[in-house]
Amino acid sequence: MRKKAAKTLAVPMMAAALMLSACTNNGAGSNEGGTNPEPSAANQGGEQSASEGTKEELVTLRVLVMETGTKWNKYPDSAVAKDIAEKIGVKIEYVEADENKFNVLLAGGDLPDIVRADVNKFEKQLIEGDLIIPMDDMLAEHGKDITANIGTVVEYSKKNWSNDTGKLYFLPPQVQPKPGTAISPITIGPTIRWDWYKEIGAPEINTMDDLLNAVEQIVKNHPKTEDGKPVYGVSMWQDWGLWPYLIPPITFTELTGVTSDLTATTVGGSKFISTLTDESSNFWTAMEFYNKAHRRGLLDPDSLTMKNNDYMAKATAGQIVVGPATWAMGDFNAQHPEGDQGYIVVPAGKLAWTGGVNPLGWQDKTYAISKSSKHPEKAMQFLNYIYSYEGARTMYNGVEGTHWTMVDGKPTLTEETLALKAKGGTDFEASALSLDRNLIGLGNAVINANDNQPVDLFTSEEALAKAATPLEKDFAAHYGAEYSGQVFKKLIEEGKLNTWTTWMNGMSDDEILKRNTVPGVTLTEEQKKTEAALKELAARQAAKIILSKDEAEFEKNKQEAIEAFKKGGAEEFTKFYNEEVAKLRAAHGLTD
DSSP: OBBOOOOSSBOOOOOEEBTETBOOSSOOOOOBOOOOOOOOSOOOOOEEEEETTEEEEEEEEEEEESOSSOOGGGOTTSHHHHHHHHHHSEEEEEEEOOHHHHHHHHHHOOOOSEEEEOHHHHHHHHHHTTOBOOOHHHHHHHOHHHHHHSHHHHHHHHHHSSTTSOOOOOBOSOBBSSOOSOOOOOOEEEEEEHHHHHHTTOOOOOSHHHHHHHHHHHHHHOSBOTTSOBOEEEOOOSSSTTHHHHSTTHHHHOEEOSSOTTEEEETTOOOOEETTTOTTSHHHHHHHHHHHHHHTTOBOTTTTTOOHHHHHHHHHTTOEEEEEEGGGSTTHHHHOOSTTOSEEEOOOTTBOOOOOOBTTOOGGGEEEEBTTOSOHHHHHHHHHHHHSHHHHHHHHHOOBTTTEEEETTEEEEOHHHHHHHHHOHHHHHHHTTTSOGGGOSBOTTOEETTTTEESOGGGSHHHHHHTOOHHHHHHHHHTTOSSHHHHHHHHHHTTSOBOTTGGGTTOOHHHHHHHTOOOOOOOOHHHHHHHHHHHHHHHHHHHHHHTOSSHHHHHHHHHHHHHHHHHTTHHHHHHHHHHHHHHHHHHTTOOO
């Protein structure tokens, strides 16, 4: 999944990417202070589908996503895709775009049916540009599950994401008002070739230097893949903005951004530092890490020019030792489903990315309906589906009667489904179960009011153990656990790792909701220009800094860059940001 996270002044959750999942170009989350088809308005019809017992035209809805390397389009005939076609008569097709292409499409105005974007960055442009439509009139007829299950988000969206119109334009995925208790396989964090890491004794990784030392040992043992390709310790891609410099260090720094890449705070914090001028920031932590990797001969020489798809191809070929997330390692695991050969997130640093509380969802993946769509009501029906208990459970767990059944009044995954998940590989991926969590409206720990069970049945202790892949089982056994999440659970209980919700321990449900629904800072047009210029400057400076030949040159380039960032307005930007945070928190009744 690509996790990229909600952007309020609540705890940063990356979904991602960051990770999140899934992931975004920025990967921040909710934090108190986290063949590319060409777009077209024309949808293809003519196919037939059963919907509530009647035959109707199967409509293709195109969804513009600001990320590359997604997998949804690979499986148009998956069990999940077929269920969506049966239930609401639509086929979903992604239109991928990096940030540049995304902006070009917005400027052109002729957009796919649904737009998935960062509401805090594109609200004004999408609404004032008359590119999206309000959903209010369709909500009563086609949005009953939205109203029932995420009513708080609907009202928040009308108030805070409507460009002062009071209308409903935006709905974010992964809405989850309360933390869950289970720890599913972690997808974001230092993601390393487990067989190679285990081979060197799986040394503790407390710092990024520890990580680099482990990587160096592995590359020494495995300089080439089995088919003779060079193995690189560390790599990255350059078409997601500053993402490679802001997200990977979070496990070690516990610092994350909210509505701007130029500022960061500790998880649960509300005092922001400058990403570019504070030497303790993720940016400078990453600069030091990549420069050391370069000087040790561990950095992929293509790192400063490569795009995400090229990176994923290298990961699939087994050429990269460690990456930032499981979803960033291409199809290597799917192609090696047996034994201990594969990439897995290992315990490292101070923080475990276990998921968290997102009362307002992942805001950098927020959905809106395009004015160009010829099927706005179908788009509304689809959005309602992803926020329904039925839709969320299907997208997480598959089809009732095939992948899970009711046993003594309790929804239960079948042994075949658990075995399919445990086997992993392309067979499980092709089912599309939990394939893209950015496409699921409700967080996996949300309780289905109809049966009092989480919408994601894979989160039970029994399912986590039974559905563990051979790789996950081998990893867990090494640490004396039954499944991978339990490895992290023990470390968290022992106080050795924090989570994205540790700062909420002891708070009431009302307090958690209050602190996670502080509106995020909205940048002025002038501040947006400053931000864009500084991000462009940072990307240029990063290459020079990373390629420094020794510590002395690194320090020289570092100080020159910091001065350039100061001249570009980085510190004034941070001052503005903190002042806005203070105002928003005070208006929300928070002064601490």
